[in-house]
Amino acid sequence: MISAIPESVKYGMQFFHPALMWVLFAITLYAAYLGLQVQRVRNARGEEKKELIKGRFNIKHHQIGSLLLAVMVAGSIGGMAVTYINNGKLFFGPHLLVGLGMTGIIAFSASLSPFMQKGANWARVTHIILNFTLLGLFTWQAITGVQIVQKILS
Incomplete structure (x- = not known):
């Protein structure tokens, strides 16, 4: 079944994961910005707090975080799948291990949401x-990842 995929498609599939991850990296930076704004709202007082609340940073942060969780898990699985389809194996190394660790970290981080909603500062x-x-x-x-893409291109 793997050999039924045309070589041109298999070659092109190798670039979907890196492109997706760069978009995800940009969204991660935006989520960090939103999280910092949530902290700003939490620490603000009076009129400043009323103004900041209008930004709905907490809702946006939660929504972007949910999107990040879903896309990162799908992107991690997709990256491994494409590597396996093209090579018949996964390359065991730092990029794979750190990627799997990141997937676990984001899942654990997201799982803290119910505790944070109840006001648990430790969470x-x-x-x-x-x-x-x-x-x-x-x-x-x-x-x-850029280094890996350079190897694929050469």
């Missing part, structure tokens, strides 16, 4: 730490 702090760790790992993944 909020853990969520922030996990997400900034995720952002750092994502930056590293972007760099190593």
Whole structure:
């Protein structure tokens, strides 16, 4: 069944995961911005707080976070699937391991939402730490991903 896929399609599929991940990286930066705005609203007082609340940053952050979770899991699975389809195996290495770790981190981070909604500060702090760790790992993944794409092109 894998051999039934035309070579041109198999070659082109290799670029879907990197392109998707770069879009996801940009959305991750936007989610971080929204999260910082949520903190700003939480710490603001008086008129400033009333103005910031109009931005609905908490709702946007939750929605973007949900999108990130879904697309990151799908993108991770898709990246592994395309690698397997094209090579008959996965390449066990840092890019794969860090990608799997990131998928676990974002799932764990999202699972803290109910606790944060109930006001648990430990969950909020853990969520922030996990997400900034995720952002750092994502930056590293972007760099190593470009190196992998360069190998494919050469």
